[in-house]
Amino acid sequence: DSGVTQTPKHLITATGQRVTLRCSPRSGDLSVYWYQQSLDQGLQFLIHYYNGEERAKGNILERFSAQQFPDLHSELNLSSLELGDSALYFCASSAQGGLAKNIQYFGAGTRLSVL
Amino acid sequence: SQKIEQNSEALNIQEGKTATLTCNYTNYSPAYLQWYRQDPGRGPVFLLLIRENEKEKRKERLKVTFDTTLKQSLFHITASQPADSATYLCALDVSGYSTLTFGKGTMLLVSP
Numbered sequence: 502d503s504g505v506t507q508t509p510k511h512l513i514t515a516t517g518q519r520v521t522l523r524c525s526p527r528s529g530d531l532s533v534y535w536y537q538q539s540l541d542q543g544l545q546f547l548i549h550y551y552n553g554e555e556r557a558k559g560n561i562l563e564r565f566s567a568q569q570f571p572d573l574h575s576e577l578n579l580s581s582l583e584l585g586d587s588a589l590y591f592c593a594s595s596a597q598g599g600l601a602k603n604i605q606y607f608g609a610g611t612r613l614s615v616l
Numbered sequence: 617s618q619k620i621e622q623n624s625e626a627l628n629i630q631e632g633k634t635a636t637l638t639c640n641y642t643n644y645s646p647a648y649l650q651w652y653r654q655d656p657g658r659g660p661v662f663l664l665l666i667r668e669n670e671k672e673k674r675k676e677r678l679k680v681t682f683d684t685t686l687k688q689s690l691f692h693i694t695a696s697q698p699a700d701s702a703t704y705l706c707a708l709d710v711s712g713y714s715t716l717t718f719g720k721g722t723m724l725l726v727s728p
Binding site for chain 2: 503505532534543544546549556557559589591593595603604605606607608609610612
């Protein structure tokens with residue numbers, strides 16, 4: 502168990518809908534990262550938050566947004582969903598300071614199916 | 617643009633043999649490189665981190681080498697076991713801000 506909690510485990514929805522994925526990082530970790538994993542694209546970095554502030558953006562679509570709350574949990578919002586958004590979405594967290602900040606601990610993921 | 621390449625073909629080996637997986641990268645000089653293991657439908661799990669000034673790192677049956685001239689890392693599992701069967705991902709921080717870029721991974725299958 503990595504200590505990172507993601508909910509829900511599975512999500513089935515229709516095209517055009519909006520969903521929210523939730524992540525609670527390991528106790529004490531201030532950084533949260535979101536990734537999308539599909540069969541053809543591999544693990545793609547979406548966005549990084551540190552202590553409530555956006556730190557870096559990757560290949561995140563404009564239809565997607567995220568935030569990190571004062572209690573450090575994070576939410577990834579996906580809107581106007583398309584079939585191609587079906588994927589596994591992972592959240593990861595890392596400690597701060599030294600090399601430890603570079604090691605990421607992943608949650609079990611949310612499997613999103615858009616029908 | 618930065619590229620991280622791992623052999624997309626699965627590696628099949630027999631139990632007890634040494635598995636060697638390769639990670640090649642281009643257009644970047646990372647300060648460190650990481651290896652993760654991923655089981656089907658699960659999140660990646662951190663295995664090892666090696667810095668640019670370290671040629672080799674070991675942890676139990678795992679060994680990683682890092683050749684910054686060749687821009688290559690090799691990941692070895694000695695005395696492999698069926699439980700080692702998984703996909704192994706290498707990752708680099710290409711941004712300098714602790715955000716990782718992952719290779720697509722190599723699937724390892726260890727047969728008894």
